[in-house]
Amino acid sequence: MSLVQAVKDYVSKMITESEPGYKIMLMDKETTSFVSVVLGMSEVMRQEVYMFERIDQTSSGENMSYLKCLVFIRPTRENIELLTRELQKPRYGAYYIYFSNVISKSDVKLLAEADEHEVVRDIQELYADYQALAPHLFTLNMPVHSQGLKWANGALQRTCQSVAGVLFSLQFLPYIRYQNNSEMARSLAENIRQTILKEGSLYSNIGAEGSMLLLIVDRRDDPVTPLLQQWTYEAMVHELLGVNNGRVSLAHVSGVTDDLKEVVMSPTQDEFYSQCMYLNYGEIGQTIKDLMEDYQRKLSKQQKVESINDMKHFVESYPQFKKMSGTVTKHVTVVGELSRLVGTHNLLGISECQQELVCGSDHSENLQRIYQLVTDPKVREMDAVILVMLYALRHEGHPNNDVRGLVNSLRKRSVADHHIKLLSSLLDYGGARARQSDLFGTGVQDVASIRKRLFKGLKGVDNVYTQHKPLLIETLMEVVKGRLREGAFPYCGNPPASPPVRPQNIVVFVVGGLTYEESAAVHQFNINNPGVRVIVGGSSIHNSTSFLCSVDLAMEGIPRKTLRI
Template sequence: MNVVTALKFYITRMTEDSGPGMKVLLMDKQTTSIISLLYSQSEILMKEVYLFERIDTAAHNDTLKHLTCIVFVRPTKENIDLLCKELRYPKYGVYYIYFSNIIAKADIKLLAESDEREVVREVHEFYADYLAINPHLFSLGINACSEGLTWDPVHLHRTVQGITSVLLSLKKCPYIRYQHSSDMAKRLAEKIREVLSKESNSFEFRQESNPLLLIIDRRDDPVTPLLNQWTYQAMVHELLTINNNRVNLSHVKGISKELKEVVLSAEHDDFYANNLYLNFGEIGQTIKELMDEFQKKAKKHQKVESIADMKHFVETYPLFKKLSGTVSKHVTVVGELSSLVEKHNLLYIYILSFCLQLQKIKALIGNQKVRDVDTVRLVMLYALHYEKHASNDINGLVELLKKRNVSDKYIKLVYNILEYSGVNTRQSNLFDREAVAKITKKLFKGLSGVDNIYTQHCPLINETLEDLIKGRLSTQAFPYLGNMIMSRRPQDTIIFMIGGTTYEESLAVYNLNKQNPGIKIILGGTTIHNFKSFAEEVHHATSGILMRYKIGKN
């Protein structure tokens, strides 16, 4: 089970099955993102694709009949209409059409009627309708999937399509379990079962393993996206934001033109692939080793004294140049991460996120070196932890945020998070006092170098999956849909988180896969969160809700 391999197989098939010769790739906005995550432009060029067009913006000024057009689009009404228009007045010689998901027969009929000049050679369904982030991690790119704590119908439909595509691309027809406390999880499970039933012919696979689809809700663990994250990939997303493998560094003072936007792709960057799960304490050492290797090679390149030296230089220069680019990129990124951690006191804030001592939080709110965003996330964590404590001072902390002139939208988040994920909503006990005390003790030990302080938080998903692997996941808390109970423990599990997942949870799944040979787990989410996107998720989800908590009142 590897979502990157699954999607690459489809894209290779598209470029090879359309025959030899010059090709154009005609995509929509979403399929452009799907492909750009997997292939660099130079790799696509090697597949004889020399032109890239968007179906929604393509100009029809001139015809290019010598080109074969590979169409790769989502089967939406808008795309069908645009494709019908394209086929009525074809710009290219022949067309090979690939839909990223199941296409309705009525839409195929519309396309056939529009193809009056018979330019279409083939039409296929290639199930590549999701973003493959890592081999075990996918996203649907849906920000803020709910409103009023229920599904936005458009996002529900897109989520059903995305998960269907994952199942078809991995050739899995799974049993379905869902989080009992979540109406959204149950509704999504039922919608997916409808598709499995309606499209049963497409799901007739020979299955050697017992696959399971487990649907869970972000609202059961609001803590993980509220904490700073400390592995390389997670830190970059938290502090700089990764958008389709791209990171914008244009705000960095004195940044060179070529580093204003960098690509971080495990498929094309060996250093990133080997280090994305290393924590902040380890990444500094690996950067130093990378620098040392580069300096040794740079010295060798300076010694060009003979014809043999020149020949060697010419042969190795592309690799040297690539290494030079890798060094520049990662030294810049890690340097910026280090600067932000130090400048905004992020390690101390992380420690305080566990002990949540009221006086220390108050002092931090008064510290102007600390970012507004970090004061708010601490108060949100405090509110979640002490919501039911009679002596809590949630309102006192909110008043301090107001005095600090934190924006109203951020202040409201303190109450929004209680509506979104308060104690009455959560299925699990996130704040086991004994466990928190142990973690806090470890953290303060870690400051003097005794323990690794970057990996103390264990997301709830880890516990859920460990229970599943050991065969003790409660069927009351996570019932099977339609009483179809598995007789054996699942070997292949696709776990999907409504409301978005995080890179920290991706790391937990990666480690569980490593620790349990023979067990394969893939994690998906409506999106991949950092604090900023999670704040938007909470804000949208609670919009239109009659708030039980009022600003300035209990």
């Protein structure tokens, strides 16, 4: 039950089922990302794939009829038109066409009519219509999914196709439940249900139906998690550097070499990263130190070339040695930049304040600490704004709420008006009136009783609060205990006569996007709950910047309910 393996198997199927010989892969922008995050292009090329092309960027070039063409595209209207033109003037000797989802009979007819040269050898549907970032994690990589609080044009269909693709690829025929106060979640649930009913023949085994659940939730129910400073390696990289299709730009880092200006940070293509992505900041520092020491030991051995046998051994081990050298250089550079940002911008102090704010109960102490940080010139503008946002969410109904005073402090440091207005938008988007959960009710505890986690390894990292747990994990616990309230999460369609007490396989989709913190929490949840397997996906993978952009877009044109600040 691995999404990464499912996509890999589909790619392998495309390559091995075609005739032997050199091939090219013709993909669209999205399927290119689907493949590239799970397989390095060099790995695909070792399987007789000669080169890669984008169907939306091809031009009438030379005839290469000696090559076979593997087409892997989404079944969109634009792609069908582009493929039709390609078949009318074919550049390759044979075409094996694979769609990432269900294709209509009318579109198949259009392709057949265009194939006047009879170059199409096969047309198949595969269901890799999502970006698999980890065995348990997928995303649509779709930052714009809503207009106001409704689905944007085409977004509902796109989301339905991708989530259904996950279910089809894993052969999951689930019960469907959705967040009751979210119209977007309800409409998605109903569309997926209709798709499953229509395409039921795609399931080869429906015997385990009662043990599977698709749960659709809305980001609006937990606006806190995307705003918190992250401390696992994967989440830190995305929050502070940004990850795009498994790649990270380091072009801004002082003194970085050309080959490190963009690096691959994908667990499917970097063994060290896959082993360390869920470690916290201090642990990754120690792990990098151990990696460097191991590299230095091997380097010293390689330098002792005194005989023919030594030379032979050096030549045989050189590829692995060079790969290790690249791994060390890359991760030392990345962790070094993370460390610089943490120290320069006082992110440890900010994170401690954030954690005390969302998990603690002392309003006056929270307020005093936020005032200190908001007025500190060393604190970045957006970090100050996010602290005020978290305060506004956490103490929205407190009788001594002082959001106006904090906003005045932001204005004194010349924070942009747009960011001030965004605070009001956030309260309308995910404030108490927009949520159906008691987001802070179970998390309230005395700060003095919260044990600080000691971070090992990096000098200067003493302790940081990391006790916050995403609402998603609390919801999953209710699911596996059979306590998820039907009033809050009704079934789509008629409720089952005998609902599963403990689903064995759960797919969660977060309308509005999820975070790497939630991914790490689900990974740990799977470890802690043997017999239950959770896969989680979302419209996109958020850091604080992308989340606030999505809030801004979602609330554009929506009348304000909260008091203007």
